[in-house]
């Protein structure tokens with residue numbers, strides 16, 4: 001049995017689709033292909049790409065609905081851990097099984113379909129995290145710097161969601177100029193056009209980002225005032241907070257400086273009342289009805 | 292007073308209202324355009340405070356000066372709290388500044404009642420209009436409606452808001468009379484009907500002016516009076532039917548400073564609130580009737596969730612065969628949600644269901660085990676006494692939100 005090795009230069013669903021089509025046409029079963037992500041540790045026995053065999057006399061072909069294709073593409077944005085299966089191998093086994101008439105291969109109850117489903121969920125969840133927890137900082141921009149971004153943000157997503165998540169910010173920010181930087185790439189929008197910039201080598205670092213950021217943003221103080229005040233110490237429930245807002249995001253959120261203080265304050269008495277203790281000592285006043 | 296100080300006062304004054312979801316808005320985008328903001332129907336929680344609640348909107352009062360004396364409210368006129376009032380521009384500035392930094396998805400604005408109901412409502416509408424018209428703000432706006440305001444002002448609010456809400460405040464009209472003597476159940480319901488009619492017109496007539504596309508919702512305080520869950524759920528069921536409500540929000544009554552003796556000074560009943568949300572979800576999403584969940588006076592069980600409680604009371608219907616049962620029944624199995632029920636139905640068109648499929652679908656195996664059969668699985672507990680099962684379930688239920 002020949003083993004075929006395929007290198008995937010980058011997160012390129014189109015390239016995978018191409019390869020998958022040729023593999024199906026040649027009836028190469030999933031067990032005979034070694035997919036290699038560029039970043040995965042090289043297999044000692046694998047050298048360059050192997051030439052794929054010519055199409056078989058009875059080639060397999062597969063027509064996928066647009067919705068199914070979209071699901072596969074979404075799952076391909078998942079970055080597996082070292083113990084998890086390579087994304088391209090998983091997807092190829094799914095289409096191979098579909099081509100054999102196993103319609104369940106893409107259903108959530110199936111062993112492969114279930115993994116695909118989990119990965120789609122994780123990717124969508126990460127898109128959602130980025131929509132929710134990314135924070136823009138306003139930059140002072142002088143008239144000479146008419147092209148410099150007014151709002152910049154740093155975010156470390158767990159999966160390949162930069163592009164998917166960025167569309168949301170394009171809709172949101174109108175004609176503002178902004179920049180979102182992540183380790184794998186940055187997205188720049190000038191209020192009309194946007195493009196993605198990849199690091200020349202390696203990844204962007206938070207230091208690269210910090211070099212861009214020049215100033216404190218005073219709206220942050222207002223936000224901190226709001227955050228502490230909208231918190232209700234009588235309902236203290238850290239577990240739900242941490243479950244909904246995983247701590248890996250806190251590092252780049254201004255409110256991180258308040259969280260532990262608010263919790264311990266609530267534990268030490270403030271919990272008896274809902275009111276913000278900054279108000280308890282202030283002079284209040286009752287209202288008399290007009291005659 | 293400095294803007295920061297006002298913000299502290301008026302956010303604190305607004306935080307007891309839990310109905311701050313940011314969902315249900317139509318699709319809007321500012322791509323390449325003047326103005327700011329987008330909505331797509333789904334709410335986004337931009338942060339969580341240590342009380343576990345989501346921060347989606349800038350939730351503030353325009354002012355906490357108030358002529359009313361609702362006993363459960365920190366802003367009642369007899370309460371000795373610092374008072375403040377925002378100008379329109381201040382609210383607009385805060386909303387836009389927070390929005391641009393991606394701290395919020397929009398504004399949730401309410402107010403104490405000053406001068407008159409119409410005066411107050413008009414001021415709220417002015418904020419929304421300024422944001423929408425002058426600043427072309429396309430983010431989310433939720434306006435709390437002053438129930439006694441004129442219908443005309445409520446109509447205007449619907450032009451700019453994505454969601455309108457009138458709070459029923461308390462579960463029964465008797466409690467309302469006792470604790471909020473200036474409010475009336477009748478006017479609250481009239482205001483809700485005005486909103487419902489506006490919604491109906493907007494759906495029926497495509498060219499009708501825009502009206503609160505995210506619908507209407509309401510909030511009920513739980514634990515400030517002694518109404519039981521049976522009465523609450525019964526009333527809630529009719530509220531959903533009568534006013535096309537998107538949601539009813541339950542707010543466990545939180546102790547307030549200088550609490551009047553008419554309301555309890557105890558820790559908020561968070562677990563009870565949680566059970567009410569679960570029951571409410573079963574009524575809205577699963578076709579349960581209120582009297583199925585609680586057949587007589589009393590409260591929902593705090594130990595087990597209402598779906599499990601229902602199934603344990605209907606042991607004669609179980610176990611069900613997942614290859615045969617109706618979708619409707621599958622969704623009634625504890626541990627299987629609507630989505631999983633649909634997926635089971637799709638999968639069984641391809642092949643028979645196996646027990647391990649359910650793990651992959653993310654069902655709660657511990658809960659569902661006694662209630663189903665598959666070709667490769669029959670429950671061992673089938674012969675167990677109901678009580679024994681109940682006890683077993685209770686010990687396996689993970690701890691819910693802790694009380695004091």
Ligand code: SF4
Nearest residue numbers: 357359361364367403
């Ligand atoms: S009307 Fe009643 S509930 Fe509303 S702010 Fe005034 S006192 Fe509070």
